[in-house]
Amino acid sequence: MAREPIVTESPLGEDPERDLRPQRIADMVGQREVMQRLDIVLDAARKRGEPLGHILFDGPPGLGKTTFATCIPREMNVPLVTSSGPALKAPKDLIPYLTNLEEGAVLFIDEIHRMPKPVEEYLYTAMEDFRLDIVLGEGVNARTINLKLKQFTLIGATTRAGMLSGPLRDRFHIREHLGFYTVEELVEIIRRNSRKLQIPLTDEAAVEIARRSRGTPRVANNRLRWVRDYADSKAGGSATLEVARAALLMAGVDVLGLDKQDRGYLETIIRVFGGGPVGVDAVAHTMNLATDTLSDEVEPFLLRSELVVRTPRGRVVTTKAYQHLQIKPIEKPKETDQRMFE
Template identity: 50%
Template sequence: MSAIDPVPQSEAELAFEGALRPKNLTEFVGQKNVRKQLEVLLKAAAMQNRTPDHILLAGPPGLGKTTLAMIVAEESNRPLRMSSGPAIQHAGDLAAVLSSLTPGEVLFIDEIHRMARSAEEMLYLAMEDFRIDIMVGKGAGATSIPLDLAPFTLVGATTRSGLLPNPLRDRFGFTANLEFYETHELEQVLLRAATMLDLPVQPPALREIASRSRGTPRIANRLLRRVRDWALVHGGIADDAAVQAALSLYDVDEDGLDRLDRAVLDAILERFEGGPVGLSTLAASVGEEQDTIASVVEPFLVRMGLLTRTPRGRVATAAAWRRTGRTPTAPGATGPQALFDEPV
């Protein structure tokens, strides 16, 4: 895994990130338009004494989807039930969750695009009519028993909204697309975190951490923790020098690229002569899972202008060649393995 992989790696990491989560929309930094839209939606529901519309939160990992779901429950003064798409692999799993909801409860399903298809189809009726049909028996003697549900608000989170079927996506009353953060917004996130941790940090140090955080608050908070650890061990303060030393130790360069990012770029440039190269071959060449490359590494490299996707596969840009000081190969050149790879 990369040194700044966005998936929490331990209970300590989860506790750290949980303690820093904003509790309401006022404390939430960034996503200005989404915050305003949610504020109107929640206030209107409260004024009409009804449950808020179902909400879909889409965007890359680490931008605050889970935090916003918690805020929806807090602002609505409702209990929160949390689950995930991979945990709902049968319609019965979803039926058990839905049937136990209390009136007005907020149900948060993370990675909702990974639910089983049978559960998705059950969710259609539950979201629209607050009712599900339970099949009893098998074969010709099977019967359908309708079960009324308490009104609830579903908050779904997805990192790949394109994988959601249209019938499910259309049943959400509000869809929010979360964007990567600007550096000045991440500085506010880091300042708040440093204050809560009672960690004195100089503004240049905060700016340096923010610039290396890939536009992601979760990564910014994690890098801040690494800087704090470095300063603690070396008996110093969290200044710019500590940031430089700590992030150098953890292989995070001045652009936010880590070991895995550089390994992917090196593989494309060296082994495949700039590409194109397919996802499975690229993942095998760096010893990582395809999902990690596709959801963590590739979006950042594309956003940095170092990688492009073509019908034939991934291709390094001129900026990638310049960044590594290598000489570009002839246009259209491909590595021998890339020629037989799948165009994903």
């Protein structure tokens, strides 16, 4: 049975936890070049009275792809309909979304790279010609119905743009890659959200949280919430630098933003595999974790932080990682001398 499309109203409600997400593009922090380009295409579309061209956002999780997708319909004053790649398992699941769209509406598909190939192919004519070709019947009795769609904007979000087929990627008029945030940008986000959550937060505490947030607003917000909980429980509700450090220490988050799993990954390579090189499958089996968990959640930040490198032979821990973990590098044994066996 096909899913009913989910229509999101322009306001997200009065829940402060959800309102941490900006409501307008002008309220967003960071991604300045992306925002400037979007301002131009939004302004041009409004002046022409036309729907916005299809947009693809790609980049690591937590950098604002969904925020952009929810802010754009508000800027255009059009409805937003949301779905996700895993939910669209067959073309019949996509049909209700497309046929019920209003003129100029935005259809947002999160994790669009996870759509099956038949569903993806169904989007080709919908995106290009605003038409659906529906086949009724089978064999010699089959006939095709061309269903005209109202003009709409498709916004796709993906963490793996390389998994999208070329024909689908080419049908997006605008492609934007979202990068990581600076500490200064995260500090501003934390300050704004501390006011929304009504947390007395010092500037030093905001900087400390930002430094340990991996350049990612979602991580910063999650760690801000944890500091708030800790401050309410242990420090009378005030989040000073000392309180923030104590809260993050209890959560196992160190000065670089590494958590227990990150450090366990590095320590496993050092302790069991002599610092590498070693394949990710071997590390995953040793840690009793799924390989995808390491490659998708753990390794990207460690690679970006230059704590581990990928080589043709496998992962290798860097000198910086040894220094951070305060572990002395293990001296590699020399090749066995043949004379020992003579």
